[in-house]
Amino acid sequence: MRHRDDNKRIALLDATIAQVAEHGFSGTSVARIAKAANLSPATLYIYFADKDALLKEAFLYVSDQLIEVAVEHFLRGQDVREGMRLEWHALFRMGIAQPELFRYHETFTHSSWMTADLQARNEHEAAVLMNAFEDAKREGLIKPVAFSLLETFVYRPIYHLVQRTLQGSFIADDTHIDQAFEMAWDAVALCKKPSPKQP
Amino acid sequence: MRHRDDNKRIALLDATIAQVAEHGFSGTSVARIAKAANLSPATLYIYFADKDALLKEAFLYVSDQLIEVAVEHFLRGQDVREGMRLEWHALFRMGIAQPELFRYHETFTHSSWMTADLQARNEHEAAVLMNAFEDAKREGLIKPVAFSLLETFVYRPIYHLVQRTLQGSFIADDTHIDQAFEMAWDAVALCKKPSPKQP
Amino acid sequence: MRHRDDNKRIALLDATIAQVAEHGFSGTSVARIAKAANLSPATLYIYFADKDALLKEAFLYVSDQLIEVAVEHFLRGQDVREGMRLEWHALFRMGIAQPELFRYHETFTHSSWMTADLQARNEHEAAVLMNAFEDAKREGLIKPVAFSLLETFVYRPIYHLVQRTLQGSFIADDTHIDQAFEMAWDAVALCKKPSPKQP
Amino acid sequence: MRHRDDNKRIALLDATIAQVAEHGFSGTSVARIAKAANLSPATLYIYFADKDALLKEAFLYVSDQLIEVAVEHFLRGQDVREGMRLEWHALFRMGIAQPELFRYHETFTHSSWMTADLQARNEHEAAVLMNAFEDAKREGLIKPVAFSLLETFVYRPIYHLVQRTLQGSFIADDTHIDQAFEMAWDAVALCKKPSPKQP
DNA sequence: GATGAATGAGTGTTCATTCAT
DNA sequence: CATGAATGAACACTCATTCAT
Numbered sequence: 001m002r003h004r005d006d007n008k009r010i011a012l013l014d015a016t017i018a019q020v021a022e023h024g025f026s027g028t029s030v031a032r033i034a035k036a037a038n039l040s041p042a043t044l045y046i047y048f049a050d051k052d053a054l055l056k057e058a059f060l061y062v063s064d065q066l067i068e069v070a071v072e073h074f075l076r077g078q079d080v081r082e083g084m085r086l087e088w089h090a091l092f093r094m095g096i097a098q099p100e101l102f103r104y105h106e107t108f109t110h111s112s113w114m115t116a117d118l119q120a121r122n123e124h125e126a127a128v129l130m131n132a133f134e135d136a137k138r139e140g141l142i143k144p145v146a147f148s149l150l151e152t153f154v155y156r157p158i159y160h161l162v163q164r165t166l167q168g169s170f171i172a173d174d175t176h177i178d179q180a181f182e183m184a185w186d187a188v189a190l191c192k193k194p195s196p197k198q199p
Numbered sequence: 200m201r202h203r204d205d206n207k208r209i210a211l212l213d214a215t216i217a218q219v220a221e222h223g224f225s226g227t228s229v230a231r232i233a234k235a236a237n238l239s240p241a242t243l244y245i246y247f248a249d250k251d252a253l254l255k256e257a258f259l260y261v262s263d264q265l266i267e268v269a270v271e272h273f274l275r276g277q278d279v280r281e282g283m284r285l286e287w288h289a290l291f292r293m294g295i296a297q298p299e300l301f302r303y304h305e306t307f308t309h310s311s312w313m314t315a316d317l318q319a320r321n322e323h324e325a326a327v328l329m330n331a332f333e334d335a336k337r338e339g340l341i342k343p344v345a346f347s348l349l350e351t352f353v354y355r356p357i358y359h360l361v362q363r364t365l366q367g368s369f370i371a372d373d374t375h376i377d378q379a380f381e382m383a384w385d386a387v388a389l390c391k392k393p394s395p396k397q398p
Numbered sequence: 399m400r401h402r403d404d405n406k407r408i409a410l411l412d413a414t415i416a417q418v419a420e421h422g423f424s425g426t427s428v429a430r431i432a433k434a435a436n437l438s439p440a441t442l443y444i445y446f447a448d449k450d451a452l453l454k455e456a457f458l459y460v461s462d463q464l465i466e467v468a469v470e471h472f473l474r475g476q477d478v479r480e481g482m483r484l485e486w487h488a489l490f491r492m493g494i495a496q497p498e499l500f501r502y503h504e505t506f507t508h509s510s511w512m513t514a515d516l517q518a519r520n521e522h523e524a525a526v527l528m529n530a531f532e533d534a535k536r537e538g539l540i541k542p543v544a545f546s547l548l549e550t551f552v553y554r555p556i557y558h559l560v561q562r563t564l565q566g567s568f569i570a571d572d573t574h575i576d577q578a579f580e581m582a583w584d585a586v587a588l589c590k591k592p593s594p595k596q597p
Numbered sequence: 598m599r600h601r602d603d604n605k606r607i608a609l610l611d612a613t614i615a616q617v618a619e620h621g622f623s624g625t626s627v628a629r630i631a632k633a634a635n636l637s638p639a640t641l642y643i644y645f646a647d648k649d650a651l652l653k654e655a656f657l658y659v660s661d662q663l664i665e666v667a668v669e670h671f672l673r674g675q676d677v678r679e680g681m682r683l684e685w686h687a688l689f690r691m692g693i694a695q696p697e698l699f700r701y702h703e704t705f706t707h708s709s710w711m712t713a714d715l716q717a718r719n720e721h722e723a724a725v726l727m728n729a730f731e732d733a734k735r736e737g738l739i740k741p742v743a744f745s746l747l748e749t750f751v752y753r754p755i756y757h758l759v760q761r762t763l764q765g766s767f768i769a770d771d772t773h774i775d776q777a778f779e780m781a782w783d784a785v786a787l788c789k790k791p792s793p794k795q796p
Numbered sequence: 797g798a799t800g801a802a803t804g805a806g807t808g809t810t811c812a813t814t815c816a817t
Numbered sequence: 818c819a820t821g822a823a824t825g826a827a828c829a830c831t832c833a834t835t836c837a838t
Contacts, residue, residue, distance in 0.1 A: 005797085024310065024311050025223075025224075025225050026224060026225035027311075029831080029832060029833080030832075030833055030834080031831095031832075031833085039798085039799090040798065040799045040800065041799085041800085041832095041833085041834080042798070042799050042800075042801095042834085042835080042836090043797080043798055043799065045833095045834070045835085046797070046798075050833075050834075051832095051833065051834090106309060107309065110305055110306060110309040111223055111306075112221075112222060112223035112226060116366060116368075119366075119368075143382065145378060145379075145382070146369065146375075148360070148363050148368050148369045149360075149369075149378070149379055149382060152356045152359050152360055152363075152379070152382075153352065153356060153382050153383075153386060156355060156356070156359055157351045157352060157355070160351050160355055161347070161348075161351060164347050164351075169347055170345070170347050170348075179344060179348070180348055180351070183342065183344070183348060183351075183352050183386040183387065184352075184386065186385045186386050186388075187352060187382040187383065187385050187386035188382065189385075201815075201816055201817065201820090201821065201822045201823075202817085202821080202822080203821080203822070204822085207822095228806075228807065228808080229807080229808055229809080230806090230807085230808085238823085238824090239823070239824045239825075240808085240809080240824090241809085241810080241811085241823070241824050241825080241826095242822080242823055242824065244808095244809070244810080245821090245822065245823075249808075249809075250808065250809090400799090400800065400801045400802075400836075400837055400838065401800080401801080401838085402800080402801070403801085406801095420709075421709060422622075422708055422709035423623060424622050424623035425709060427827075427828065427829080428828080428829060428830080429827090429828080429829090437802085437803090438802070438803045438804075439803090439829085439830080440802070440803050440804080440805095440830085440831080440832085441801080441802055441803065443829095443830070443831080444800090444801065444802075448829075448830075449829065449830090504707055505707060505708075508703060508704065508707040509621070510621050510624075541780065543776060543777075543780070544767070546758070546761050546766055546767050547758075547767075547776070547777055547780060550754045550757050550758055550761075550777070550780075551750065551754060551780050551781070551784060554753060554754070554757055555749045555750060555753070558749050558753055559745070559746075559749055562745050562749075565713060565716075567713075567716075567745050568743065568745045568746075577742060577746070578742075578746055578749070581740065581742070581746060581749075581750050581784040581785065582750075582784065584783045584784050584786075585750060585780040585781065585783050585784035586780065587783075602818085626810080626811060626812080627811075627812055627813080628810095628811075628812085636819085636820090637819065637820045637821065638811095638812085638813080638820085638821085639813085639814080639815090639819070639820050639821075639822095640818080640819055640820065642812095642813070642814085643818070643819075647812075647813075648811095648812065648813090
């Protein structure tokens with residue numbers, strides 16, 4: 001369904017993300033979202049079937065932004081390691097600049113709205129990254145493990161550490177991010193630090 | 200006079216954990232919890248001051264169970280690596296046997312109910328583990344990084360992979376758990392694979 | 399969009415007055431008021447912030463009606479005594495015709511909702527009467543006592559006797575009202591019955 | 598029904614009066630009263646049928662104390678006027694010393710619990726005063742009006758002014774009490790100030 | 797298309813009263 | 818007799834959603 005005023009749609013999505021990030025799912029009523037978007041609650045129902053649909057679409061909207069940044073920066077690297085490093089830094093910057101995006105993503109991911117089909121859709125959107133991993137496995141650069149393990153040690157840590165940063169229990173300067181990245185890389189790399197310490 | 204029945208308290212805590220794990224915080228009303236425990240909502244208020252107190256106490260109840268298992272199995276290992284491995288396996292088994300505990304812990308940890316004092320209390324309960332990590336750092340076995348990074352790469356992955364297992368996107372047999380653990384260890388170990396493969 | 403309906407506001411105020419007059423504050427639930435006004439309890443909250451606001455506004459609504467009648471009739475008299483007499487009769491008629499107004503006023507005034515600012519507002523609304531009393535004091539017509547004493551002997555008796563009338567223990571015909579008024583006047587007049595009966 | 602421990606009965610009545618005076622009827626739960634009397638809510642139901650009975654009996658208990666003081670001091674006067682004056686002062690002192698009695702009486706009197714039969718019982722308890730008034734009427738000392746009018750101008754003002762005193766809007770020193778009493782007396786006296794100002 | 801009003805179903809919580817001991 | 822536990826019914830209030838304009 002095409003709507004005349006896409007600005008209103010975006011305004012509602014942005015309002016949703018901001019309100020949920022700040023007040024959580026239970027603390028965010030439809031009325032509050034509509035008000036934050038300067039619209040009537042009734043108007044919201046012209047653009048979204050119901051609250052569930054709104055929350056779900058907001059998740060897709062957030063996910064797409066995250067994936068876009070991730071892919072873009074990954075592709076700038078000369079190799080997998082460098083790509084991943086650039087991706088890490090970019091996502092960290094993004095998480096700190098727009099914490100509501102990360103917080104919304106986290107909140108949604110850990111809520112009962114998160115479903116397998118959404119997970120699958122996102123993995124499809126990030127196909128470029130998946131493929132690069134497959135290549136790297138084949139080339140013997142990273143461990144030949146399932147993607148879920150790569151996600152576990154490469155992506156989840158970013159979300160987790162950004163949240164820690166926002167809480168104040170992690171300092172996200174370049175040094176610490178690199179240190180953390182090194183750990184992620186060590187987790188997935190096949191032949192880690194092959195011999196940098198050897199003559 | 201009837202005596203306060205500890206079974207009822209436990210029943211309410213268990214019901215809380217099960218309901219929240221299944222329906223999330225917003226989807227879990229006091230009425231639903233009471234019903235699941237075969238009690239009147241009013242009775243719930245004899246055992247817990249309010250919903251917040253109930254959720255918080257349920258978190259402590261879950262945390263204590265998790266920490267107990269973690270510590271007990273960690274201490275069985277001869278060294279840090281072996282201890283961590285045993286801990287991983289034990290927590291995995293637990294997560295799969297009682298997924299609602301893990302799910303509740305996750306949900307609570309990412310909710311607005313999670314406060315610094317609860318975090319602190321749990322870290323205090325798990326002091327043995329913290330100390331072991333500090334010792335290992337001093338002995339040069341693991342990287343000299345902040346605890347938040349160890350948590351990120353050692354503990355979070357367990358939660359995440361258990362969830363994946365329950366979703367069906369990870370197979371939690373001993374081989375795969377060991378594979379995953381290897382990744383966690385590589386992330387935190389200082390001098391990984393020092394060169395077992397070298398002549 | 400439907401427009402906010404002032405009829406509904408008035409209906410809610412009237413229902414509040416009637417219900418509280420009949421069942422008292424504690425016996426009057428929001429649900430009962432809404433039902434008496436043929437509205438949903440939820441609708442009530444569109445027109446009033448909460449129960450307190452509703453009760454308070456109902457009090458102002460009642461007070462304004464009482465004060466309007468009081469002032470209007472008082473001003474018709476040629477002097478203070480005559481004004482007061484007309485006021486007494488008018489208020490009596492009103493109290494008997496709309497006992498719920500008086501009962502609500504009484505109940506509210508003696509409840510914990512009665513606050514100094516409401517008292518002050520009402521005294522301000524009734525400024526004309528206050529000023530007339532001050533003038534009469536200066537002219538030596540009535541005793542130079544605090545307003546609270548005038549209220550005690552001039553206004554409270556009306557409320558009390560109306561209530562008695564409704565109970566059946568006072569007969570509010572013109573003769574008895576005049577008799578009662580005479581007592582009130584004797585209480586406050588400086589030079590009572592100066593000698594109307596003297597040649 | 599006779600109860601073994603009359604202390605508990607009295608403790609409950611006193612607790613009721615104190616709690617209701619402080620928190621009002623709606624703010625006073627049975628549990629609160631029982632706690633204030635150091636008893637269990639269940640025990641309360643051994644001594645009183647239900648909350649209504651408790652509140653009603655507390656009213657009688659208060660009324661009896663007030664009437665006792667009123668009668669005792671009235672009888673000390675040489676004539677009606679002096680008796681009334683002594684009564685006024687005594688009741689004022691009592692109201693200020695034990696405001697919870699007066700407040701309870703007021704609150705109850707203006708609540709929906711106040712019924713005609715309670716009113717009648719109290720008038721019966723105060724028969725001595727009623728009779729004295731009848732005598733005074735016959736002697737031409739006070740106006741030949743219904744008792745309800747005497748009550749209106751002699752007793753209600755005391756309650757009202759004590760409450761004002763507790764609120765701070767009336768100063769109950771001997772001078773002001775006498776001034777107020779003079780007004781009450783002028784209201785009811787037949788031939789007041791027979792003509793002190795006349796030559 | 798857009799909206800503020802309207803509401804049934806639900807929220808967390810309290811309470812007068814009864815029950816089991 | 819005395820009691821803390823237990824609860825059905827009620828409370829004030831909110832919310833996702835629909836209605837009438």
